[in-house]
Amino acid sequence: MAESDVLLKAGEEIEFTPEQMKEFIKCRNDIVYFAQNYFHIVVLGKGKRKIKLYPFQEDILKTSTNLPNGKRHMVLLASRQIGKTTMMSIILLHEAIFNEDRTIAVLANKEKTALEIIKRIKTAYQMLPRFLQMGVTPDGWNKKSIVFQNGSSIHGSATSSSAIRGLTIDTLLLDEYAFVPTQICEDFMSSVYPTIISGDKSRILMVSTPQGLNHFYQVYNDAERGINNYHPIKVYWSQVPGRDEKWKNKIIKDIGMRRWRIEFELEFVGSSNTLIEGSCIMELEKNTIEPVEFKYGTTLAIYEPPVRGCTYAIGADPAKGIGKDNAVAQIFKINMLENFEQVAVFCDNRTDPKKFARIIVELSEFYNSAPVLIENNGKEGALVCDSLFYDHDFDRMVNTQISGRREFGIMSNSKTKLDASLNMKRYLENGWVKIKDKKTVFELSRYEEVKPNVFKCGDSTGHDDRCTSLSWVLYLVELQEYMELGWAEDGKPIQDQNNYGRGDGSEHTPVFDNGLEGSYIDSDGQEWEQDAGFSKEAMGWR
DSSP, X not given: OOHHHHSOBTTOOOOOOHHHHHHHHHHHHOHXXXXXXXOEEEETTTEEEEOOOXXXXXXXXXXXXXXXXXXXXXXXXXXXXXXXXXXXXXXXXXXXXXXXXXXXXXXXXXXXXXXXXXXXXXXXXXXXXXXXXXXXXXXXXXXXXXXETTSOEEEEEEOOTTTTTTOOOSEEEEETGGGSOHHHHHHHHHHTXXXXXXXXXXXXXXXXXXXXXXXXXXXXXXXXXXXXXXXXXXXXXXXXXXOOHHHHHHHHHHHOHHHHHHHTSOOSSOOTTBSSOHHHHHHHHHTOOOOSEEETTTTEEESSOOOTTOOEEEEEEOOOSSSSSOEEEEEEEEEETTEEEEEXXXXXXXXXXXXXXXXXXXXXXXXXXXXXXXXXXXXXXXHHHHIIIIISOOOOBOOEEETTEEESSEEOOHHHHHHHHHHHHHHHHTTOEXXXXXXXXXXXXXXXXXXXXXXXXXXXXSOOHHHHHHHHHHGGGGOHHHHTTOBOTTSOBOSOGGGTTTOSSOOOOXXXXXXXXXXXXXXXXXXXXXXXXXXXXXXXXX
């Protein structure tokens, strides 16, 4: 039988019997009844079958139509193989059929995944009796969308900032949202999300298994804490009837313990290959906060302005500034030898080496003449280090000595990188470092041993620049030349870092260049572009 024979066409009239009218109303008012009696799925090896719902599936469907506590959106954290895609298909089809003028969008990490959901909905729709169907418009039955005569429609696409541009969305399904690359999520949320939440009744259904401490984790974690507008639901593998220890052991044998912990035990940090233990990363995440201010647009996140008399250090990882890797500077306050506290992070993938050198000078000046450990690896590292020394006469760059020859910056090689990584692991896991930046913790959650003694982001599309710059700032305590400056018996640094590297007892009051009009002449006769709102005094230097 052709599709045209089973689909009710737009404008085609059918006569309802009294019994059919009762069924229509019952299905409209009870999504569980609708699913159990009329929704069909394709069962491997058995063909199309009417679905049999498990108790937790019934709960998901009921909750989706009446979210508790006045919540508007739903976030579902679910184990693999629990039927979450089928549940979403039921929810979306029910909404489209029994409501007028509803625009529904299905976005997934891959377009193929979104279109598979559309296909499931179409398959289930074709199996509905004609009295439950809503006429399909002439051009409304295609690979990417379904358009009904009641004005409702369902559209599928990959998640992107332009995916649903021009559409006013009533319900948005974000499927496997944890697997959408971070940059795409940020672009999507900044460009599309505001238009979705502007509607009085529009809603988001966010569904995924875990994948690190990313955007999905943030939404789910905030939902559990009750600080956003999402209602959280969690479904474990063991909630499916018949799944026992024997089933569990079989799956672990097939996919390994690492994937089991993430995909079935729902651990956001479950990789045994991460440099930092998962429990440590989760503890670090609990202490993250929002920045108190941004500068250089939003590329410098400030968590604490400089405090008079405190000691600071900066770890820097240069980049080419062509929109790929990020140029990162991590700024830390050193309270004691075993007490480092993050106070600011600069991160930008469009800052070229020359500009990055100038920013490092300004950051060092602002944070009490902080010494800088900068990775000199590749052309971009050499360009930054040369610019610091020759263009800025910068004397607070910590240098390395190789074969009796002094080199600018930290010469990065397999040995120094491993030393820095293991030192970072020691400091973090002993609780000697306080991280305030969420994105730093996120990168740490994916910083893995990709081959023996080599650590980097385990995701080829991700970044680890915050991790490497963090490892360099902590590497400071491993350098003999810095340790010779001395530490008091209580573990506090004894040097007056306000004068570090200058030797003349003077102190700069730097002004950060944000491209505004006006200039400033410092005590050395250097002219700076003036941003009156970014002096130490204006920033609360105390």
